Amino acid sequence: MKVTVLNNILEANDIIADEIRGILAPNRVLAINMMSSPGAGKTTLLERTIERLKADGVRVGVIEGDIATTRDSDRLRKFDVPIVQINTGSACHLDANMTKSALTNLDCSSIDVLFVENVGNLVCPAEFKIGEDHKVMLLSVTEGDEKPLKYPLMFRESSAMLINKIDLLPYTNFKMDEAKENALRINPRLMILPLSCTTGQGLDAWLNWVKAELAAKRKN
């Protein structure tokens, strides 16, 4: 019974996710669904990312998903980019319906890259398509190198894994090689980019990836 209901919800969700693709397609907006555990650094990465992309003339839009508060969108307001905050109330993930509603408040013709910051949760968001081109996940080194094996779905569904907070490596028992190996065992096609939003190390590779994906999207 429970599984049947979930299947119906996911099928209904996928139909709306396709509608979102239809909305984004005419303007060739690159849509990136950002996912991670709470506190892995999604908002801080967005701060660094928006700052750099704006300087390069890339027009960014943001949908912020949180159970409660506008804290994350408040942090991004200083960049003067269009932001829509979704408060899910109790829902542990964004779904296509919420995302589509948020999109009605954004002018897609003035956006090159749409970042959707999902609710902090390493499990549930991976199940729901929201019309994105890529799911990008963050794993912070303080979370542990075995997480890909313990929470496989998100690692399987993602195009890229950003290993964040590498400035904290000396203070943890996180083994970078083991993390990469575990992640690639779950998803051999996963692009892995270690970085630190505090020191800036690795940010160039991430921004180059975004810009290359945007260029590829424009060519299609």
Add this chain to the structure above:
Amino acid sequence: MKVTVLNNILEANDIIADEIRGILAPNRVLAINMMSSPGAGKTTLLERTIERLKADGVRVGVIEGDIATTRDSDRLRKFDVPIVQINTGSACHLDANMTKSALTNLDCSSIDVLFVENVGNLVCPAEFKIGEDHKVMLLSVTEGDEKPLKYPLMFRESSAMLINKIDLLPYTNFKMDEAKENALRINPRLMILPLSCTTGQGLDAWLNWVKAELAAKRKN
């Protein structure tokens, strides 16, 4: 429609949670449901806790909840205490039904304290009662001091919040006072215990809390 189904699931869950209480009551087992984001340190805390409680003659049992792998229960095997591993497959939380099934593999007459390590998830586990006396949550300092406001349900439902990894405080922008204030705004009765499983700081206070709760349970 979705909400109605969820209500039914939660009601059905609560009935089974009461059955679990009935199973644990004759032996006055203290049941603690441990919850946190992935990688906040639940298993490491259990390692320290079991070691210390065993030395004090307290008999511990463990139910380990993970989506996949037996990594966490493998880490606890060295303590020679009864452990049951639940692999939820895709479920993002333990429910009462899974917990009751696991309990059939434990001899409750030989356990004083039952620790149930939930799936790493700061959202969904808080919704499901599993017959516990207390929900105890971990927040690691690397996750950020604003998390109580952004993920309020778990902070509201918990009896105690362990602020873990305080050895990493010098390398983060986590403000301890702000974290406490935010948590108490959500739940004024929350017991807050900062600690580090790496240095051992604060572990005494946590173990004293567990032993005091066990003594109180025995008196009832």
